[in-house]
Structure formats: C-alpha cells, structure tokens
Amino acid sequence: MFDRVWLNANLATMQGEGLGVIKDGAIAAREGRIAWVGPRSALPAHEAPVTDCAGAWILPGLVDCHTHLVFGGDRAGEFEARLAGASYEEIARAGGGILSTMRATRAASEAALRDAALPRLDALLAEGVTTVEIKSGYGLEAEAELKQLRVARDLARHRAVSVVTSLLAAHATPPEYAGRRADYARHVAEHIVPLAAREGLADAVDVFSDSIAFTAEEAGWVFDAARAAGLPVKLHADQLTDAGGAALAARHGALSADHLERANPEGIAAMGRAGTVAVLLPGATLVLRETHMPDVAAMRAAGVRIALSTDMNPGSSPVLSLLLMAHLGCTLFRLTVAEALRGITVNAALALGLKDRGVLAEGARCDLALYRVSRPAELCYWLGGAPCLGRVVGGVAA
Incomplete structure (x- = not known):
C-alpha cells in the first residue's frame, strides 16, 4: 500500500492560501509520490517502513x-x-x-x-x-x-x-x-x-x-x-x-x-x-x-x-x-x-510551471524538507544556523 511513512511530525502542507498546518501529522509515499497526508490519528493501517520524525516540522522540499x-x-x-x-x-x-x-x-x-x-x-x-x-x-x-x-x-x-x-x-x-x-x-x-x-x-x-x-x-x-x-x-x-x-x-x-x-x-x-x-x-x-x-x-x-x-x-x-x-x-x-x-x-x-510539487498533497512528488524548529516562522526568523534535518527526494531520503 505504502513504500514508507513519516510519523510524529508537524506539517506545513502549503495547501489553501496559508501554511496549511497539520499538527501531529503523517505522510505516506508510494512510487515517489505522496499517497496520503493528514493527521496521524487518521492514517490508514499499513505495514510500510516508518520514519519517526521526533516532532520535526516537514515542509514541501x-x-x-x-x-x-x-x-x-x-x-x-x-x-x-x-x-x-x-x-x-x-x-x-x-x-x-x-x-x-x-x-x-x-x-x-x-x-x-x-x-x-x-x-x-x-x-x-x-x-x-x-x-x-x-x-x-x-x-x-x-x-x-x-x-x-x-x-x-x-x-x-x-x-x-x-x-x-x-x-x-x-x-x-x-x-x-x-x-x-x-x-x-x-x-x-x-x-x-x-x-x-x-x-x-x-x-x-x-x-x-x-x-x-x-x-x-x-x-x-x-x-x-x-x-x-x-x-x-x-x-x-x-x-x-x-x-x-x-x-x-x-x-x-x-x-x-x-x-x-x-x-x-x-x-x-x-x-x-x-x-x-x-x-x-x-x-x-x-x-x-x-x-x-x-x-x-x-x-x-x-x-x-x-x-x-x-x-x-x-x-x-x-x-x-x-x-x-x-x-x-x-x-x-x-x-x-x-x-x-x-x-x-x-x-x-x-x-517554473511545476504543479506536481511545492505542496504536501496526495499525488504530489514526495519531496520533503525536515526541520528542527518549534514553528515555521523560525525558518524566516533566524539568520544562519542549520535547521534542516534532512531531505526526501522522490520518496527517497537524500
């Protein structure tokens, strides 16, 4: 059903007109694309490998x-x-x-x-x-x-x-x-x-x-x-x-x-x-x-x-x-x-004419960026530092 699932994360999905925040969210990937995104409590049953994000924020890559x-x-x-x-x-x-x-x-x-x-x-x-x-x-x-x-x-x-x-x-x-x-x-x-x-x-x-x-x-x-x-x-x-x-x-x-x-x-x-x-x-x-x-x-x-x-x-x-x-x-x-x-x-x-990325939504490319921040505003607030914990490109950790 899924190739991998990311749990225990806060999501800034960029859906709608704001940040599209989902607290305690989850993302599931299949064949390089997002197959499911939403609150962890609503995640369908699965047997896919899981990445515990330890409370990190996930943005689209x-x-x-x-x-x-x-x-x-x-x-x-x-x-x-x-x-x-x-x-x-x-x-x-x-x-x-x-x-x-x-x-x-x-x-x-x-x-x-x-x-x-x-x-x-x-x-x-x-x-x-x-x-x-x-x-x-x-x-x-x-x-x-x-x-x-x-x-x-x-x-x-x-x-x-x-x-x-x-x-x-x-x-x-x-x-x-x-x-x-x-x-x-x-x-x-x-x-x-x-x-x-x-x-x-x-x-x-x-x-x-x-x-x-x-x-x-x-x-x-x-x-x-x-x-x-x-x-x-x-x-x-x-x-x-x-x-x-x-x-x-x-x-x-x-x-x-x-x-x-x-x-x-x-x-x-x-x-x-x-x-x-x-x-x-x-x-x-x-x-x-x-x-x-x-x-x-x-x-x-x-x-x-x-x-x-x-x-x-x-x-x-x-x-x-x-x-x-x-x-x-x-x-x-x-x-x-x-x-x-x-x-x-x-x-x-x-x-760039690319409608398949830049958002955390079903069907989008599973390009993710994980950050060690308490809220998304920190990504604009700090000058310098290294908040990025890792990237996922096409569903694969980079």
Whole structure:
C-alpha cells in the first residue's frame, strides 16, 4: 500500500492560501509520490517502513526558482568597486558585469564548471532545496550557452535534486555583436533557441529586458522563437528601470517575471490577469544596496502569486541561502511568514510551471524538507544556523 511513512511530525502542507498546518501529522509515499497526508490519528493501517520524525516540522522540499548557478570565475573585485561608489550599470557599461563572467565561463571546461557549481548547489541542498532552476546566460554564443545547460543537467546526476534549465542567451550583448544588439537578439531567436530546443537542453527561455539589456521588441523575437519551439518563457523585468517588463511578461503569457523592483501597478495588474508569477530577489536588493522595493501591495491587490529566490550569481547576488531570502523577503519587502514560505515552495514551483510539487498533497512528488524548529516562522526568523534535518527526494531520503 505504502513504500514508507513519516510519523510524529508537524506539517506545513502549503495547501489553501496559508501554511496549511497539520499538527501531529503523517505522510505516506508510494512510487515517489505522496499517497496520503493528514493527521496521524487518521492514517490508514499499513505495514510500510516508518520514519519517526521526533516532532520535526516537514515542509514541501524547497524550490529555488531563479539561479545562475553555473558560471566561471567570480566578481569579488566588482563588489569592492561598488563599495567604492561604482554602480552596477557603470560597471556593466565599462565591460565588467555579465561580460566579465562571460569570458571566464567561455574559457572553462565543462568539468571545471561542474566542480565549481557543486559546492554552491550543496549549500542550497543543505537547507532543504529539492528543486533548483539554473539559467545559462554567461556564454552568449551558441556552444558556450549549451555548455552551461549541459553542466546544469549533469548536476542532477551527481546530487539528489531536480534541475530545471532556462536558456538565457539574451542576457547581454556579447563583444562580437558590439553596437549590434538587435542583430544578436535575432541570432538568439533564429539560431540559439532552436538549437537548445533540438538538443533538449532547455525547459524554458528567459530574456533580460531593461535599460542595459534588450528592448521589448527584441525580447518578443526571442519569445516568439521559444513558442515555436514549444518552450515556455520567463523575463528579467523592471529591475533597473520601469521598462514595462511586467506588462511584457503578461502579454507573452510568461511563467514568471523576475526582479520587478520598478514595475508599475498597471503591469502588475496585467500579470495578475495572465497568471504570471512574480519572482522577487531580495539578495540583489541587498547586495546592490537598492532602495526601490517591489510594489508588494499592488501584487497582493492584483492576486499575483509571489515567489522568492536566491538569484545566485557572481555579480549582483552571490547568495548561497534560500532561507536567508525568506528572511529578507519579510524584513525588506514586508512579506508575511506565510507569504515568504509559500514563496520558496508552492509559488516557486508554479514559477517554473511545476504543479506536481511545492505542496504536501496526495499525488504530489514526495519531496520533503525536515526541520528542527518549534514553528515555521523560525525558518524566516533566524539568520544562519542549520535547521534542516534532512531531505526526501522522490520518496527517497537524500
């Protein structure tokens, strides 16, 4: 009947609109999925092996839905430059930023990229992450972009984790196309997107649309190519300027619009109508010392689902902790505990188009994260520490 049962646990199921708490609950798995969840007193009779959770809290396995985890080198020097007064945009226009990481990523072998990425991934897994999205975007040429995606896929062979990939070739204009941004956008649309789709390396296509990146028209070319290839789309939107990114994402039916620090209320309302998830990235807000916060009130009013993510990248968010993002979501963006925890579980899964995880519900993947806390709010409250007792991925202890 069941393959395994977890008992003597408190559950935050994420069902409904809050945390969906069940005290003294139980979870049963069969063939990698949740076969039963509810109060222990109602658990059907069974003969399955039992894990006694000793009063731990169980959440759905965490989902980090926006990372740039595979890259070469680092940008600690740019961190120092920003501390001395240089802006992110100034550094980018001077040839640093994304192009600096591009050079290091192009030069690195797949093995070197994998070996550098694994410790970063391990930091996320240690906190309870069971699904991670990984973007390309530091190759900015076909083979280097595919190399990043191959490494991202390969990480799931080395660790117990689900990896979702996004092609972000339209991240910046490479030096080969200096002064010809539109030509590069067309190259991405006409060559790189179809190639990544044919090789089965991309689960979605992302674009950076902002003052230092691509226009709405150029993003549209890439999105049209993604749609032709049968791939969903995502958008880096309205981070540095109000460029209408939120409305653009909604217009193209994007799974998510990410950043949104300067998104206007009309664009946010359009996201609500389109069902586009808002992925907020407080790590970038903190590291860049940003003072303009996403309009969370407008998101609530429009019924937009809010997710949180690390945005792990070498420049604007060198963050290795998703639980820290839950804390910053509360303290910087004024999310409630429930909003923050839903933002790293059910809503983060929806930002990736995944409806089979992020909740403790019958039929969902049996991805679990167990925590030594007295109440779920502790996961947002503490800065640092190691509350995660263990993970279950596809019904198997990891």
